[in-house]
Amino acid sequence: MWTSSIPVPESEHFTIHQLAEGVFAAIATPLGAAYSNAGIIDLGDRTLVFDTFDTPAAARDLRTAAESLTGRMVTYVVISHVHSDHWMGNQVFPSSTIILSTHKIRAGMPEWGDEMLEHQQDPSEYKDYVRESEDRLAVEKDPSWQTTLKRSIRRARYQLQSLPELELRYPDQTFEGNLVFHGSQRWVELRAFGQGHSESDLVLLLPEQGIAFIGDLGFFSTQPFLPYGQLGAWKKHLLFFEASDFKTFVPGHGTIGTKADLALQRRYFEVLEQQVAAVIQAGGSAQDALKIELPAPFDAWLAGGMGRLEANVNYLYTKLSEEA
Numbered sequence: 001m002w003t004s005s006i007p008v009p010e011s012e013h014f015t016i017h018q019l020a021e022g023v024f025a026a027i028a029t030p031l032g033a034a035y036s037n038a039g040i041i042d043l044g045d046r047t048l049v050f051d052t053f054d055t056p057a058a059a060r061d062l063r064t065a066a067e068s069l070t071g072r073m074v075t076y077v078v079i080s081h082v083h084s085d086h087w088m089g090n091q092v093f094p095s096s097t098i099i100l101s102t103h104k105i106r107a108g109m110p111e112w113g114d115e116m117l118e119h120q121q122d123p124s125e126y127k128d129y130v131r132e133s134e135d136r137l138a139v140e141k142d143p144s145w146q147t148t149l150k151r152s153i154r155r156a157r158y159q160l161q162s163l164p165e166l167e168l169r170y171p172d173q174t175f176e177g178n179l180v181f182h183g184s185q186r187w188v189e190l191r192a193f194g195q196g197h198s199e200s201d202l203v204l205l206l207p208e209q210g211i212a213f214i215g216d217l218g219f220f221s222t223q224p225f226l227p228y229g230q231l232g233a234w235k236k237h238l239l240f241f242e243a244s245d246f247k248t249f250v251p252g253h254g255t256i257g258t259k260a261d262l263a264l265q266r267r268y269f270e271v272l273e274q275q276v277a278a279v280i281q282a283g284g285s286a287q288d289a290l291k292i293e294l295p296a297p298f299d300a301w302l303a304g305g306m307g308r309l310e311a312n313v314n315y316l317y318t319k320l321s322e323e324a
């Protein structure tokens, strides 16, 4: 791994990992306000940030980190997909920073943004959620669920804190296909993959360094979230990267990984599909499907996201029932 003498900025919300000269991943800490991962690329003459986290508080530290690592203001912010946990920090960047996404990502953003404005008007749903989760944590005996609940409560508390200051900022420029930034030191490609984890997934590629920032196409050592995507297309995207020359993958959630992590994530999809299909074949209900127990190593992935397994099982039960 490339190392340098640049002092690494510290934040309670993320840790900075240098992947190559001028290429940094910002990986969310389990109890911070980032919730998702981001990237910082020094093009040599311009600075590019990939995704802006779940809250303005975490994004402020990201902006500071990007400015101190590259010695200049952020020129571009790129948004990987429509889910609000990847762009609620947009507002902390100055109007001189150009925010980019695909046409489709931007078109879908108001639906997510309006929901956040509704919470801003009436935060009772978050407050109820925190109260109910704390009640559950008080009686929960399973250590894995305790961890999940603690993280989930922290996230909801951070979101509650951020609501009063929240201002929606949408991309200034949109595109489809691909877009290449030719910097004075290095170049990066943005590539729209279409449907996968979401309706439109955008990745950032550094072919010369073998590094790919793949947004939520990647969930490493944590449960992926299926219901908003198109599973068949998603698997194809993972296979594309497994067959590629890329070596280092920065996922939207979880730790920095390799092709082995992509393969393991595909295995998670297969295992869950097989388990839900078996329940359907045996005439079981959606309730029965929720009793599924994930085998190792996927059982340890539960701590990453509250409610993701339940949502995935319900999604697959409906999808596979319709296909049967």
Ligand SMILES: [Zn+2]
Pocket: 081, 083, 197, 198, 216, 252
């Ligand atoms: Zn997502």
